[in-house]
Amino acid sequence: MRGRLERRIWPAAPEQYGPPQYRRACKYDTFIPDALGLLELSLTGDTAAVVSDAERAIAALNATARPELQPLARLLLRTESIASSKVEGLQVDARALARAEAAQDLGQGIGHQAADVLANVDAMLYAIETAASSDAVGVDDFLAIHRVLLEASANPSIAGRIRRSQNWIGGNNYNPCGADFVPPPHDLVEKLLADLCSFCNDYSLPPLVQAAIAHAQFENIHPFDDGNGRTGRALIQVILRRRKLAPSFVPPISVVLAADKDRYINGLTLYRDDRIGDWLEMFASVAARAATLAAKYVDRVAALQTHWRRQVEEVLAPRADAALWPIIDELPAHPVITVAVGVTVARRSRPAVRNAISDLVKAGVLIPISESPRNRSWEAVGLLELIEGFESARETQ
Secondary structure (H helix, E strand, O other), X not given: OOEEEEEEEEOOOOOOOOOHHHOOOEEEEEEEEOOHHHOOOOOOXXXXXXXXXXXXXXXXXXXXXXXXXXXXXXXXXXXXXXXXXXXXXXXXXXXXHHHHHHHHHOOOOOOHHHHHHHHHHHHHXXXXXXXXXXXXXXXXXXXXXXXXXXXXXXXXXXXXXXXXXXXXXXXXXXXXXXXXXXXXXHHHHHHHHHHHHHHHOOOOOOHHHXXXXXXXXXXXXXXXXXXXXXXXXXXXXXXXXXXXXXXXXXXXXXXXXXXXXXXXXHHHHHHHOOOHHHHHHHHHXXXXXXXXXXXXXXXXXXXXXXXXXXXXXXXXXXXXXXXXXHXXXXXXXXXXXXXXXXXXXXXXXXXXXXXXXXXXXXXXXXXXXXXXXXXXXXXXXXXXXHHHHHHOOOOOO
């Protein structure tokens, strides 16, 4: 076991509301993980080979990246964020989320689940753009990612704050007795996080091995009252970006994890049971599959963009400097677009963007979501079907 179990007593709470059996004192075992500074790791030949194959797949995905493909990079990041939310039971399909994002851009209200998933997109973006570029990974980076994730949630008071009490997974809502897993006591969390940061700043292990171990350790520490899984999966991408294994395209690992959550949970248990090699092999196989699927996904979206451009040429034959071209370039990052977003990406006036959107509707690239003259948005034809196919992990098995 990569740690130790410590028997503790949950005090009686006779005044607490709830069934009588949950008001009594009871015993539970909290798991205190070993510090990573004590880790001595030697990979078997089989494990090293699986890790190497996965790192090659991620490197191959990123070898295709070019500046003009930045919207595709955002699409992959968005896909990873949505799937990471799906692991936690936040189910919002691609079309509903794209429309919610457009509505949010227009200042309209959206549902709580859609808002939570969009916040995870923002947190993942912060993680790879800011936390990944800091001089060293620190506890403040974890807090900042968590703050972006939960600051607009139903419970913003816990955003960016290390938990101040015992938490647990499974069991009942009143005490940790009988829980599936009880993380370390809250007074040990800061020390464990500091140790994790030291591990993240040591580049002696292969990048994917470091990311897998850091993620599993983070989940064992479970430092927050909520949002641990999403923050921990963002940490994976922070490490892959810092180590320059995934400098442009994030491998959407959560898409594969979400397709088989039981296997994912079992993998984290393998790590806790000190079967690190088994966990690494599982994690590496997931990463390799994610990178391979992502490469196909990027190719299909790029082919769709080429199809759009041909449609525009055939129907409109616009000038080379027309405002509609940069809008087509950016559509993968904005499957549902508004005039305001078009102005930002095309760097043209609102009238010019409105005309460009009208032309794209004529060419069959965009379809209006509503006929209302105000707060209008348009959907990219064919794109959301591709996104839904990938996010549903139809090809991950």
